[in-house]
Amino acid sequence: MQNYAFEMRDVSIRYPHFSMENLNLSLLQGQVMGLVGVNGAGKSTTIRILMGLVKANAGEVKALGYDLPSQQVQAKYDIGFASDDMRLYKSQTLQWHMDFVQSIYPKFDSAYAKDLLKRFDLIADQKIKGISHGQRVKACLLLVLARRPKLLVLDEPTTGLDPVAREEVISELADILRDDERSVLFSSHNTHDIEKLSDQIAFLDKGKLLALQDKESYLESWGRFRCQVKDTASQSVVGAVSIIRHGQIAEVVTDQWSEGYAKQLQEAGFSVLEQHRMSLEEIFVANVKRSR
Amino acid sequence: MTTTIHNSQMIKHLVMKDWALMKKSIAAYMLAGIVTLGIMGMATAITFNIAAILMITLLIVIGARSAIESIVNEKKEQTLPFILSLPVTPQDYAFAKLLSNLVLYFVPWLILVLGMLVIIVSTPIYNGVIPLVILVSAYILAAYCCYLATALLTYSEGFTISVMIVTNLLLNGFIILIMRLPELNQTFEAATASWNATSLLILAALITFSAAILLLTGILQKRLTSFL
Amino acid sequence: MTFGLFLSSTDKKPMYLQIVEQITSKVMVGDWLADMPLPSIRELAASTQVSVITVKRAYLELERAGVIVTQPGKGSYVSTNSELNQELRKQEFEQHLAESINLAKQLQLSDDDIITCVKQHLGEHKSPK
Numbered sequence: 003m004q005n006y007a008f009e010m011r012d013v014s015i016r017y018p019h020f021s022m023e024n025l026n027l028s029l030l031q032g033q034v035m036g037l038v039g040v041n042g043a044g045k046s047t048t049i050r051i052l053m054g055l056v057k058a059n060a061g062e063v064k065a066l067g068y069d070l071p072s073q074q075v076q077a078k079y080d081i082g083f084a085s086d087d088m089r090l091y092k093s094q095t096l097q098w099h100m101d102f103v104q105s106i107y108p109k110f111d112s113a114y115a116k117d118l119l120k121r122f123d124l125i126a127d128q129k130i131k132g133i134s135h136g137q138r139v140k141a142c143l144l145l146v147l148a149r150r151p152k153l154l155v156l157d158e159p160t161t162g163l164d165p166v167a168r169e170e171v172i173s174e175l176a177d178i179l180r181d182d183e184r185s186v187l188f189s190s191h192n193t194h195d196i197e198k199l200s201d202q203i204a205f206l207d208k209g210k211l212l213a214l215q216d217k218e219s220y221l222e223s224w225g226r227f228r229c230q231v232k233d234t235a236s237q238s239v240v241g242a243v244s245i246i247r248h249g250q251i252a253e254v255v256t257d258q259w260s261e262g263y264a265k266q267l268q269e270a271g272f273s274v275l276e277q278h279r280m281s282l283e284e285i286f287v288a289n290v291k292r293s294r
Numbered sequence: 295m296t297t298t299i300h301n302s303q304m305i306k307h308l309v310m311k312d313w314a315l316m317k318k319s320i321a322a323y324m325l326a327g328i329v330t331l332g333i334m335g336m337a338t339a340i341t342f343n344i345a346a347i348l349m350i351t352l353l354i355v356i357g358a359r360s361a362i363e364s365i366v367n368e369k370k371e372q373t374l375p376f377i378l379s380l381p382v383t384p385q386d387y388a389f390a391k392l393l394s395n396l397v398l399y400f401v402p403w404l405i406l407v408l409g410m411l412v413i414i415v416s417t418p419i420y421n422g423v424i425p426l427v428i429l430v431s432a433y434i435l436a437a438y439c440c441y442l443a444t445a446l447l448t449y450s451e452g453f454t455i456s457v458m459i460v461t462n463l464l465l466n467g468f469i470i471l472i473m474r475l476p477e478l479n480q481t482f483e484a485a486t487a488s489w490n491a492t493s494l495l496i497l498a499a500l501i502t503f504s505a506a507i508l509l510l511t512g513i514l515q516k517r518l519t520s521f522l
Numbered sequence: 523m524t525f526g527l528f529l530s531s532t533d534k535k536p537m538y539l540q541i542v543e544q545i546t547s548k549v550m551v552g553d554w555l556a557d558m559p560l561p562s563i564r565e566l567a568a569s570t571q572v573s574v575i576t577v578k579r580a581y582l583e584l585e586r587a588g589v590i591v592t593q594p595g596k597g598s599y600v601s602t603n604s605e606l607n608q609e610l611r612k613q614e615f616e617q618h619l620a621e622s623i624n625l626a627k628q629l630q631l632s633d634d635d636i637i638t639c640v641k642q643h644l645g646e647h648k649s650p651k
Contacts, residue, residue: 034573055378075301075381083379089372091315098314106307106380142376176571180564194531201575218538218579275628279536 005031005067007153007185008052013061015047022047022209025061029202031152032182036196036217037189038286039206045189046085048206049157052187053083066153079107082146085157086139090130096141097126100148107149115148122170136167147174154178156188160195168192175199197221197282205289212289224280224288225259228252229272239270243292255280255288304382308390309397312364316398319363323356327406334410337417350430350465353406357399357438358458365391365445366454388446388515395442396508400435407431422484425493426472432500433468437461439504443511472496525561526553529570537572541580546589549600550610560590560598587613 009028015021022044029035037045050056052065054074063070068077090099096119104110119126122140124133133141143159159175160168172195178184179199190196196203203220205213213220231252238245241258252272256263264274280288330352334345368374368391377387410427413419441457448454472478477492527544529537548554560566563581567574581598584590588609592598626636 032574053379054383055375071383074383075304075386078379078381081379083375085375087372088375088379090376091373092371093315102307102311106304172571176568179568179574182564198531198537198571199573201573216575217573218575221536279534 006064007031007033008065008187009062010048010052010064011062013048013051013058013063015051015056015058017047020044020047020209025209025211027204027211027214029185029187031185033201034179034186034188034199035202035204036200037187037204037206038193038196038282039189040290042208043206044209045206046157047209049083049085049155049187049189053081053155054078080152081155082149082151082153083155083157084139084142084146084159086159086161087157088142090138090141092131093129095127095129096124096133096144099130099141099145100126103145103149109151110149112148114150115144118144118147118174121174122167136163139163140167140171143171143174150184152184154184154186154188156186158190159188160190160192168195172199193282193286203282205286207290207293212293221279221282221285223259224255224257224285225263226278226280226284227254227256227264227267227272227274228276228278229254229267229274232271232273236270239267239272241266243288251275257285257289301382301386304380305386305390305393307380308377308382308387309394312391312394313398316360316364319359320356320398320402323352323402324405326352327402327409331406331409331413334413334419335417337419342419342423346427349406349410350434353403353431353434354437354458354462354465356402357434357441360395360399361438361442361445361454361458362451364395365442366449366451369449370451385516389512392442392446392508392512392515395446399438399442403431403435403438420483420485421487422482424487425478425489426482429472429493429496429500430465430469432497432504433465436500436504436507437465439507443507446511447514525566525569527566527570529572538576538579538583541566541570541572541577542583542587545580545584546587546610549589554600556600556602558600560600562597 007029011026011028013025013027014023020042025044025048027048037048039045047056051058051063052070054063054071054077057071065077066080068074070077090096100112100115104112104115118124122137122144124137124141124144130138130141139159139162143156146154146156154175160171163171175186175188176199178186186199188196197217200217203213203215203217204211215223229252230250231247239254239256241256241263243255243257244253245255246253254267254272264277267274327349330345330348333341333348368377378384382390407428410431411424414421414424414427437458440461441454444450444457445454472493473482475492477490481488481490481493526548527541529540529544533540535543545554545560560581561569563574563577567577570577581590581592585592585598588601590598591601623636626639631639
């Protein structure tokens with residue numbers, strides 16, 4: 003019987019201009035889930051409901067086995083949260099924040115924290131007022147990582163970071179993979195990071211889950227075909243998400259790729275010239291365009 | 295309610311956190327307060343009036359700044375997600391805010407009021423002035439409770455400042471009122487402090503009002519479910 | 523410690539396939555010897571910064587190809603199959619052949635054209651001695 007890192011069942015929330023109905027999302031312990039979606043799709047809302055910062059109108063939420071929001075205090079001892087709109091106290095130094103967090107969490111590893119200071123190229127005695135956006139994001143992550151929480155919930159952890167800072171952060175996140183008792187939920191516009199590190203992919207759009215699947219099979223179910231079309235070719239093909247024609251050449255995108263799909267296309271009058279796997283970014287755009 | 299009490303550890307941390315953030319400001323205010331007391335200690339009619347005005351201003355400013363900074367700004371400056379990611383419920387957070395602001399205002403207020411009383415008693419200033427000083431200080435405390443409540447329940451800078459302005463305008467009216475009341479103004483010039491039914495009634499009303507506002511705030515805060 | 527694996531994110535090949543190919547070539551050239559224990563799935567995932575599920579899939583494919591063997595509870599090891607090398611090289615040949623045929627089809631060559639081309643190359647192969 004495996005444990006769940008978190009479970010969200012039939013969660014619904016209603017805002018004046020946005021609503022989410024019956025969201026079902028869960029992650030087994032020891033896995034990484036990547037949350038993908040356009041701005042306003044509901045990623046931050048989902049994360050906030052999970053963290054007990056926002057109360058859903060209906061549904062059940064559990065994190066690390068604890069009911070939220072009723073047991074959020076116990077839960078939060080083992081959950082680490084960082085979001086890109088999180089700010090620290092400008093008048094205080096990073097060291098002050100580290101001491102503050104250490105006084106609260108018994109699991110805070112100050113040796114690891116010092117190590118992270120070096121790796122993230124941060125200065126402990128610097129006031130938060132004077133640090134750049136990227137350094138602030140890394141500082142928030144440091145405060146969370148140093149506690150080695152069982153569940154890490156990150157809202158856009160690499161957004162707005164320069165390539166070096168991004169690599170530093172990804173490197174620390176990858177370290178968590180070693181531990182089969184630690185789990186990560188992160189949302190990101192860097193589909194590349196999600197593609198590399200996630201075990202599960204959750205795709206949100208307008209408050210609905212467009213997809214919830216393990217990464218490997220999800221990526222494999224999408225494919226792009228460049229074909230030569232005869233005039234007798236049909237206008238649509240089973241399983242095609244989009245067909246774009248320029249003269250004799252057509253580009254077909256499918257989300258039901260299989261070994262035999264090329265043959266299906268041939269039978270529909272599309273002579274396959276090339277086929278390509280799609281990156282998560284390409285899938286993202288194709289998937290969102292389809293539902294508009 | 296019980297879970298809030300159980301989380302007293304975290305509430306203590308949050309209160310200490312607010313103290314660390316406001317330490318410097320409070321130290322500066324206390325310094326200004328000591329200077330004002332010094333002026334008052336010079337014991338002439340003019341210096342007393344100047345010191346009185348300065349002290350009133352100081353007591354108001356301390357409250358205004360801390361209410362805006364530690365409450366409304368916490369939402370504006372987006373440090374709220376950081377705090378709420380700690381092992382606290384939004385209710386714990388709200389209660390800690392109420393507590394820390396109250397304590398971090400009441401202690402300086404008390405020190406300054408006692409300071410004034412000491413100065414008055416130990417200098418040629420008419421002791422009859424004591425009830426006046428206490429009543430005005432109590433009014434300022436009651437006014438503080440009003441805009442503290444506003445800040446905690448609305449998190450709006452606009453509403454809070456409006457309440458501040460209204461209560462301060464009314465302060466002038468209050469001072470004029472008690473100075474004009476015949477039962478009171480005849481006691482002010484006396485060498486000894488004397489309380490009568492009227493002044494005690496006003497004092498009791500102010501204290502009760504402050505306590506009621508705080509209690510109401512505490513209760514209404516419980517019903518807030520999200521801040522973000 | 524990346525165990526000598528260099529994964530490229532700009533390579534069109536899926537990550538799991540890169541892992542499979544790189545480990546396979548290490549075994550083929552003899553850098554990784556028979557019976558050598560492979561890094562644990564999580565260890566490899568963390569050091570190459572790829573998801574656990576990707577490494578799991580790579581190990582599965584490697585086992586299917588006979589390159590490694592997995593003992594439940596003990597981990598994975600490079601297989602001791604003495605004909606492994608031969609098998610791997612044959613697989614490589616068939617892969618190249620499939621790619622060549624694919625290319626030929628894109629050029630719209632007929633099956634006969636392809637066979638003629640192959641015979642040509644076989645002929646060239648015989649000459650130098």
